[in-house]
Amino acid sequence: MHVYRTHFCSELRSSHVGQTVRLSGWVFRKRDHGNLLFVDLRDHHGVTQVVVDRDSDAFALTESLKLESVIRIEGKVLSRGADKVNPDLPTGEIEVKAASVVLLSEAAELPFPIFGNAEYPEEIRLKNRFLDLRREKLHANIVLRSQVISSLRRRMIDQGFTEFQTPILTASSPEGARDFLVPSRIHHGKFYALPQAPQMFKQLLMVAGFDRYFQIAPCFRDEDARADRSPGEFYQLDFEMSFVTQEDVFAAIEPVLYGVFDEFSKGRSVTKPPFPRIAYKESMLKYGSDKPDLRNPIVISDVTEIFKDGPFAVFAKSIDAGSVVRAIPAPNAGPRPRSFFDQTNQWARDEGFAGLAYINFKGGEGGGIAKNLGPERVAQLVEKMGLGPNDGVFFACDKPGNAAKLAGLARTRVGTELDLIEQNTFKFCWIVDFPMYEWDELDQRVIFSHNPFSMPQGEMEALESKDPLDILAYQYDIVCNGIELSSGAIRNHKPEIMYKAFEIAGYDQSVVDEKFRGMINAFKYGAPPHGGSAPGVDRIVMLLADEPNIREVILFPMNQKAEDLMMGAPSYVSEKQLRELRIAIVGDPKKSANPGS
């Protein structure tokens, strides 16, 4: 007999009755009847009821066992009898009568119970992540994550992709997020950087002729956290393909995403390929966002023309000064109390906007600003937006960027409040035709709006002849239920176009040569046209596990301040280590106190 177990805690059935078995696991739950006690023994696989009675030698020990202690039991499998079966447990037909119980590892008093699904403060959970991971939901999330990753791998390989590992210690790059820096011991004053993504490496793999690359790639970015953004590190299904157009990339990844979402959907519906393509500009207008949640049926309209030079002076004046008006319909919300409209307006003000005007229709009769606007213009509005006799409509009037943003937030809020968000579905779309550049108000200059390695639509000719802010890129995002899963592009593989593109953003050739040396050099020796993308693995699992917080699908996440409370990272290091690196800590002496030396 194996020293620890003959079966998993999930395995035993009526067919095992009469056998002598050995099980090992954690004391999940104990029910003490004085002369008879029950232990629910749990391992990774499941739970089995163990019963011990007074005449057993194991009784005293079992009685004193603390929850979550690790034990090994040995005994006979008994049938429970019809009235005692537990239908909620796969092993509920049987129990094991313990002849012997061995304590393998005793547990101290727990900071929170493992049993049940009550919520506990994250700080305690993160500090005791190994305990939290024992709990059913988190344990299941992590298993799901593993299954999703193997499914992604299998599907990518089936599509003709090959997996490669790329370096973790690389060079700092000037664009994009803040890098994590790693000081070099050998080269004083120089630093490695952890890759924000294996962007240049995967492009070099294309130049190297590997045709189709993928990797479940760790990415490191020293930026602040959000609920859907883990601080420090995360994983992407990074992939790249040679000799492809944008449509080829879509055709390659759509079945992978559809397949994996369908596989783990548990009955939820999934958009079938091809996913809808929405131009960036259209998305900003209709959904007020570049990551629209298509479960929300509300569509925003531009109604600037209806308010222009009209009697509603606040808006008319603002339009003259360059504002636009975006209208957000609130289907069948017309008869709602005035408080619904006022609160929504107040919410907009709390968000830092000027507010939301509204009209509420009741039986076709418009309230709110309807009388300020006048019957003729209200009629135009109803016609243009196709409003029903009991609809409400909100108006955001601001400069185009802000108006779109407010309209987008209002769309989400109204859709949620009116319970219009379709449940149990994954709605995918592509956002395409992103602008190549945008205007940075802060620095008063043109900057890359996304990845600087994207190919501008129209290539060199567009760069030379068009207003930079009018140039579109072969740049695309995958969005699912309002969450940006992935960003990708057809890359710029021609050095002369690359130099020109960077020149427009204010970098001269020497900067490109220095900062992107490896890649620009490679492009001079025959580079295939190529493109790819990189869906976020954590976010995919988050959606499939239906978790609003990304930390619930990561084994050992850091907290919002990028600290690992369990391991104590980041930490001070010894003077010796610092000396070797020739690093001196300067600045706030309170903060540079170094207990590690």
Add this chain to the structure above:
RNA sequence: GGGGUCGUAGCUCAAUUGGUUAGAGCACCGGACUGUCGAUCCGGAGGUUGCGGGUUCGAGCCCCGUCGACCUCGCCA
């Protein structure tokens, strides 16, 4: 760095307008109990109400400061 919410027993929460000794459930300790599966019943221990200051006859509650957590803006492929 800014804004919001929160902070009471190991954990989840309660405590009337500011008013006697800050309560309950789970967990823990002791006792009873041979069919439970969130076992049940009886008892016990457990608190500098995050921390510091202020107002008051009196503060968990009001005021100021500070620390921490989460959410968010900035930031971010």
